[in-house]
Amino acid sequence: MATFLTEWRRRWMLTCKEVNGFLEAYVDGRLDTATKEQFERHINGCETCRTYLQQYRATIDLVKEADPVNDHPPAPSDALVDETLSFLRDHYEPPTNNASS
Amino acid sequence: MPNAPSSSRVDTEAILNGDRAAFEAMVESETSRLFHIILRYVNDDEAARSLVQETFLQAYKNLDSFRGDSKLTSWVIGIGINLARSWLRKNKRQQPMDEEAMERLQPDFRFGRYTGSFEPWDPEQTAERTERKKLVHKALDELSDSYREVIVLRDLEERSTKETAELLNISRGAVRVRLHRARQALRSLLNPHFASDFS
């Protein structure tokens, strides 16, 4: 009976802690259909978890917004390629087997 | 073994045979990608540029230690990450958080429920864009390397869990756990600034 109840609870009700443990997978779209349903059923009925999910997502969005690459024009790369190539040419070891180029 | 068309400009075999032109072709095709990763890591333009150069030089000098158990480009990125790490250690940070401090930023539960309560965030209303970025970078700076780098690779680079695991040489499970803990820690650090209650 206890096993049956535990099983029943596990299938129909997740705790907030369990929902928290699924957050990364949920946001990543990795939960299987059944678990996703349970997750969303809990979220719909639990304001705390709903707010926590909102903050969790907002955190990810804020990190993306603060991406240093956003502050860059799309192509400093051509100049950087040239700089890098001439840097390398200054630092290459002299060829060991007298292949001159 | 199928050839990945995405790295068509990287002729691994020629590079490993010491073909300098092939190596330079890889430099041309990979510079921008490498620059982005390193910049995301160190958040310093000048440093990122010179670390890119140093990465390729180290790669060139150490080609004979490439074992071929990953793509050559991943191996190069790995060198870049290592150089970025040691640059950060030398140049940037206040002491990053230890595991105990990290633990304190995770939510607490009692009987399966959160012990704390949460107010919805409204970042756009609570802080200007530049201010928001500053707050986020400050929070990111508090994370230790192992947490910070999963944020960089998963949330900024948007690489898969699998790729991230390979680049960092850890299991996929470890990537997921660290990512979750890192996000939760950032959430805690940012909460005082963005909860609408505190505005």
Ligand SMILES: [Zn+2]
């Ligand atoms: Zn809940």
